[in-house]
Amino acid sequence: xxxxxxxxxxxxxxxxxxxxxxxxxxxxxxxxxxxxxxxxxxxxxxxxxxxxxxxxxxxxxxxxxxxxxxxxxxxxxxxxxxxxxxxxxxxxxxxxxxxxxxxxxxxxxxxxxxxxxxxxxxxxxxxxxxxxxxxxxxxxxxxxxxxxxxxxxxxxxxxxxxxxxxxxxxxxxxxxxxxxxxxxxxxxxxxxxxxxxxxxxxxxxxxxxxxxxxxxxxxxxxxxxxxxxxxxxxxxxxxxxxxxxxxxxxxxxxxxxxxxxxxxxxxxxxxxxxxxxxxxxxxxxxxxxxxxxxxxxxxxxxxxxxxxxxxxxxxxxxxxxxxxxxxxxxxxxxxxxxxxxxxxxxxxxxxxxxxxxxxxxxxxxxxxxxxxxxxxxxxxxxxxxxxxxxxxxxxxxxxxxxxxxxxxxxxxxxxxxxxxxxxxxx
Numbered sequence: 105x106x107x108x109x110x111x112x113x114x115x116x117x118x119x120x121x122x123x124x125x126x127x128x129x130x131x132x133x134x135x136x137x138x139x140x141x142x143x144x145x146x147x148x149x150x151x152x153x154x155x156x157x158x159x160x161x162x163x164x165x166x167x168x169x170x171x172x173x174x175x176x177x178x179x180x181x182x183x184x185x186x187x188x189x190x191x192x193x194x195x196x197x198x199x200x201x202x203x204x205x206x207x208x209x210x211x212x213x214x215x216x217x218x219x220x221x222x223x224x225x226x227x228x229x230x231x232x233x234x235x236x237x238x239x240x241x242x243x244x245x246x247x248x249x250x251x252x253x254x255x256x257x258x259x260x261x262x263x264x265x266x267x268x269x270x271x272x273x274x275x276x277x278x279x280x281x282x283x284x285x286x287x288x289x290x291x292x293x294x295x296x297x298x299x300x301x302x303x304x305x306x307x308x309x310x311x312x313x314x315x316x317x318x319x320x321x322x323x324x325x326x327x328x329x330x331x332x333x334x335x336x337x338x339x340x341x342x343x344x345x346x347x348x349x350x351x352x353x354x355x356x357x358x359x360x361x362x363x364x365x366x367x368x369x370x371x372x373x374x375x376x377x378x379x380x381x382x383x384x385x386x387x388x389x390x391x392x393x394x395x396x397x398x399x400x401x402x403x404x405x406x407x408x409x410x411x412x413x414x415x416x417x418x419x420x421x422x423x424x425x426x427x428x429x430x431x432x433x434x435x436x437x438x439x440x441x442x443x444x445x446x447x448x449x450x451x452x453x454x455x456x457x458x459x460x461x462x463x464x465x466x467x468x469x470x471x472x473x474x475x476x477x478x479x480x481x482x483x484x485x486x487x488x489x490x491x492x493x494x495x496x497x498x499x500x501x502x503x504x505x506x507x508x509x510x511x512x513x514x515x516x517x518x519x520x521x522x523x524x525x526x527x528x529x530x
Contacts, residue, residue, distance in 0.1 A: 116435060118299045122175070125291045129171040129237065132230050132284075133164035140226045144219035152206050156223055159199045163227055166192050167234045174238035178292050179299070189238045193248075196231030200224055200256065204263065228252050228277045233284025237292060245289050249281030305398045309431050312393040316428075324374055331367040335360050383408035386420035387441060390427035397431055399456075400438045406445040414487055415507050419443075419452050422491070422505045425480055426454040429503075449509055455502040459495060480505070 115123065141160030145153030170192045173185035207220030232252045236245035257274035261267060338360045345353035387403050394401035408416060423441065430436050436458035444451045481491045489507035496502045 116302065118295075118302045121295055121298045122179070125295050126171065126175055128291070129175075129234065129288070130168055132234070133167040133171075136167070136226055136230055137161055137164045140222055144223055147211070147215040147219040148206065149211060152209070153219075156203065156206060156220070159202055160223060160227070163195050163199050163231070166195050167230060170234050171237060174234075175292075175295075177238060178295065185238055189235050192231060192235055196227055196252070197255070199227045201259070203227070204259070224256075225273070225276060225280070228256055229280035229284060232281040233288055236285035236288035242286075242289050245285040246282055249285045250278060252281055253278035309397040312397050312431065313428075316389075316393065320374075324371070327370045327374055328367055331363050331370075335363050335367070338363070383411065383416040383420045383423070383443075386423040387443070390423050390441065393427055394430060394439055399430065399436050401441065402439075403441045403443075405443040406450075408443065411445065411450060412510060415450060415509065418484055418487055418489060418507060419450070419505060421483060422452055422480055422503070423454070425477070426503050429477075430454070430456045447509075449506055451504065451506045453502060453504045455496070455500060457499050457501075459499050459501040477503075 112120070137157075137160055141157045141164075144156045144160075147153070148156060166188075170185065170188050173182060173188055176182040177184050203220050203224045207217055207224075232245075232249040235248050239245055239248070253274045256277050257270045260270040260273055265273075338356050342353045342356035342360065345356060384407070387408065391401045391403050408419075411419075426441075427439075430439050436456040439454065439456040442453050442455075444453075477491065477493050484491050484505060484507065487507060489505060491503070491505050493503040494501070
């Protein structure tokens with residue numbers, strides 16, 4: 105069973121902000137009921153105090169419903185709750201009027217008047233503030249708070265209150281209502297901004313993935329474009345020669361067959377990743393893609409120059425798959441890539457944050473052969489390499505690839521050059 109902590113960690117940043125905003129405004133109804141409604145029972149007596157508690161409870165329930173519907177409307181999930189907004193305005197006015205009448209007929213002592221006044225003021229402040237969540241524009245939000253304050257002033261003055269008392273009450277209601285309306289407008293703006301930022305980040309991620317696909321498409325075009333053009337020309341020539349019963353048609357078709365087989369082999373190499381990959385280019389490309397997606401990516405350690413071609417190709421695919429996993433899984437903000445070249449082996453590690461328990465880290469078992477972490481393990485196994493991947497701390501995920509270096513003299517000289525460069529360049 106998932107606890108509140110795991111549920112909270114499983115939410116995205118915009119969802120956390122929305123939950124915080126929603127329950128912040130729900131808390132106003134809780135405060136209204138427990139700290140204003142219940143506390144008025146003792147000063148007003150069980151009969152009148154119970155009636156006030158009932159009215160405050162109804163107002164609190166309508167406020168909670170309005171908050172939920174208004175925030176859903178803000179996010180485009182529901183239509184604007186116009187009827188519910190008018191209902192809240194009517195309930196607010198009715199509770200305020202009823203409170204005035206109860207205060208006049210209630211016990212004749214100061215605590216009763218204070219309790220009734222508290223209910224009157226809180227209801228007239230919380231009502232417009234909650235209504236502001238369901239309207240567009242600051243003018244409407246502040247105008248509603250001003251209308252309730254003006255109405256409170258006129259009603260008190262009409263019931264015989266002094267002008268000073270009516271004005272002071274109106275100023276207090278106006279101040280509280282405008283403050284709460286401002287909080288509502290700002291909260292809605294902040295919530296929309298967080299969702300827009302998250303959407304922009306997702307768009308940058310999709311663009312980065314699209315750029316990678318375009319790059320793959322260009323590689324495939326470079327491989328297949330020339331061969332397909334030659335195949336088309338030779339096939340057309342073979343047709344013309346065959347129509348003239350020329351024996352050269354057979355030679356042309358044999359050449360077409362050879363080119364087709366060669367193209368098939370090259371396509372298989374592109375798809376399966378057996379083409380030689382430059383590790384330095386892959387590191388720079390991964391850093392650029394992650395940076396474009398809003399992730400702080402750092403590349404450190406040794407240089408890739410001098411490594412055997414097979415090792416560079418395998419590590420290049422590790423970098424590519426690791427960058428894809430960081431983009432697709434979790435909510436990463438930082439990613440660190442480190443390459444260490446030693447005397448007998450080379451180690452590449454990719455570590456990122458933002459891994460949630462609900463996400464479970466980076467999946468690598470799904471997908472066709474040659475994709476995911478399972479495909480990387482198969483690729484590294486061909487050159488006696490190993491791959492380890494898993495969480496290493498709270499919210500951290502690390503992928504480590506280790507490949508032994510060949511022991512030939514030429515390779516030893518290359519490793520020595522790489523180690524010398526790595527000692528000079530940190």
